[in-house]
Amino acid sequence: MIFKLSDNIISSLGFTTNANYNAVLEGKSGIAPGKDATGNAIAVSRIDPDKMEENFRNTFKTKKIYTLPEQAMLLSAHIAMKEAGIKASSERTCFVLSSTKGNIHLLGLSSHDFGENRIHLWHTAGLLAGFFGNPNIPVTVSNACISGACAQIAAIHLLEQDTYDHVVVTGMDLAPDFIVSGFQSFKSLDEERCRPFDARRKGLNLGEAAATIVYGKEKRKGISLISGSIRNDANHISGPSRTGEGLYRALQTTLGNVPASDIGFISAHGTATPYNDQMEAVAFSRAGLGSTPVFSLKAQFGHTLGAAGILESVIATKALEQGLVLPSAGYEEPGIEGAINVSTTLSKTDKRFCLKTLSGFGGCNAVLLFENAL
Amino acid sequence: MKKITSYCRITDHQVILNGKKLEIAFSGDPGSSRLTEIYRYLDVGYPKFHKMDNLSKAGFLASEMVLGSLNYDRETPDGSTSVVFANKSASLDDDKRFQETIKPDNYYPSPAVFVYTLPNIVTGEVAIRNKILGETSFFILEDFDAEKMHIFIEWAFSSPGISRVLCGWTEYLDGHCDVLVMMMEKESSNGMDYNILNINQLY
Numbered sequence: 001m002i003f004k005l006s007d008n009i010i011s012s013l014g015f016t017t018n019a020n021y022n023a024v025l026e027g028k029s030g031i032a033p034g035k036d037a038t039g040n041a042i043a044v045s046r047i048d049p050d051k052m053e054e055n056f057r058n059t060f061k062t063k064k065i066y067t068l069p070e071q072a073m074l075l076s077a078h079i080a081m082k083e084a085g086i087k088a089s090s091e092r093t094c095f096v097l098s099s100t101k102g103n104i105h106l107l108g109l110s111s112h113d114f115g116e117n118r119i120h121l122w123h124t125a126g127l128l129a130g131f132f133g134n135p136n137i138p139v140t141v142s143n144a145c146i147s148g149a150c151a152q153i154a155a156i157h158l159l160e161q162d163t164y165d166h167v168v169v170t171g172m173d174l175a176p177d178f179i180v181s182g183f184q185s186f187k188s189l190d191e192e193r194c195r196p197f198d199a200r201r202k203g204l205n206l207g208e209a210a211a212t213i214v215y216g217k218e219k220r221k222g223i224s225l226i227s228g229s230i231r232n233d234a235n236h237i238s239g240p241s242r243t244g245e246g247l248y249r250a251l252q253t254t255l256g257n258v259p260a261s262d263i264g265f266i267s268a269h270g271t272a273t274p275y276n277d278q279m280e281a282v283a284f285s286r287a288g289l290g291s292t293p294v295f296s297l298k299a300q301f302g303h304t305l306g307a308a309g310i311l312e313s314v315i316a317t318k319a320l321e322q323g324l325v326l327p328s329a330g331y332e333e334p335g336i337e338g339a340i341n342v343s344t345t346l347s348k349t350d351k352r353f354c355l356k357t358l359s360g361f362g363g364c365n366a367v368l369l370f371e372n373a374l
Numbered sequence: 375m376k377k378i379t380s381y382c383r384i385t386d387h388q389v390i391l392n393g394k395k396l397e398i399a400f401s402g403d404p405g406s407s408r409l410t411e412i413y414r415y416l417d418v419g420y421p422k423f424h425k426m427d428n429l430s431k432a433g434f435l436a437s438e439m440v441l442g443s444l445n446y447d448r449e450t451p452d453g454s455t456s457v458v459f460a461n462k463s464a465s466l467d468d469d470k471r472f473q474e475t476i477k478p479d480n481y482y483p484s485p486a487v488f489v490y491t492l493p494n495i496v497t498g499e500v501a502i503r504n505k506i507l508g509e510t511s512f513f514i515l516e517d518f519d520a521e522k523m524h525i526f527i528e529w530a531f532s533s534p535g536i537s538r539v540l541c542g543w544t545e546y547l548d549g550h551c552d553v554l555v556m557m558m559e560k561e562s563s564n565g566m567d568y569n570i571l572n573i574n575q576l577y
Binding site for chain 2: 037038100101104107108119120121122123125126137139140141142143144150153154157161177178181182183184185186229230231232233234235236237238245246249253256360361362363364
């Protein structure tokens, strides 16, 4: 069990956790009309690059040039660490980076001055730790859309190892042409704002974000991450299992002895693709969670890939702290077969536990169990 | 006691399975065609192989040899084995291939190429082939690091119900292959001791 000291989210909805959380409570969405590489209309949640640059330059008095994803990652980690009051340069602090594509946009530039290593995720992670003067080799996870959960599971292990006192978990992904065109080729993008779990859902929106959680091992009140696990469907590299096998197994393993009836809500993956949302319902139902309130945050933030598991854990645990179950944005008409309780209004819960679930390409699934300790 | 019960090493010029060099007559220069030559030599008979990117092909072939040498039952769903791989270049080899398909004057992105622009797909390919329902994870390191890999393997073993971890270094970039796949078993009387020194020696 590890304890959350602080967090941060940088997205189109704001540059602090509170700005993002309050936007969600107010029913706002960062998803807006955009264009793909060939000029076609898409719906996407983008970080304003000018605002990002301005915030970055106002915070860090450096003359060095950083890419947009690096700026988002560094600023997010900085804000969270400042709030936690931890020493980033301590050898008792370790960084974990979660990203699927990092600086992949560099591959599309005919030339740049960043050097050939800059595209590598190990370099991005090294830059994160090095920027703050940290001496340890960071952990870099790249496990498709579940990376943000894997990074937090790594934090549990790192803090249990007794080598570190604090772990800074940062996730980051943007939506460059590379990623947009790939998802488009899969025909999995909705041109309008996505509708997770709804009958009319027809695809996902991509989103840009960086998000950070600082964890410590000292017992404290508030949010703790109790356990987490990862399991594979062994079914298909790009399609979810019809039986939800991997997610079901990850739920079982993560819950352990905690009864399903103690779970206040599930912050689901809920990408709004027809198959993903249906698969999740099957897995929840199999795990005895068919009546547990479920919501997705994809209609507010889009699918933020490597940042998603961290960003959505921040919002979900903030709601848990306040005893609130968030409504699942974009959901109007039931569109899932089987038992699933999609949250439609902001409601109260007095339960102390919540789950964060994620599923991704490669057939991987991850589940995190959080507790709010009074 | 934990043991390394089988291992396979694939480099540009040779394939070694449990200490024995396989007599494969390679033709031509190193590159993706070598992976096809290994596939033919092993007589795998798994047509999906031809759809894979080079990283997946390399990790898949090494896993085939390791699991084959252990007479692994790939027909029964297996919730007690996990797959943990790591490398340096993530999926950059396939990323470059995909980038070629999204140039403004030559735009034809394909899902068959895009799906492999994630390094963890190779762990999924191995899980599908062998009905492995445990954890699948992928880590990135600047260089092969037995100490770090040992840590990642320990993490996988700590998950409830996991008694075997298929793990290794699966690096493929620009025609160069650098792969070591090993099977670690929690309770085994056979094999090499599972420790950092031995992992380093196998690499």
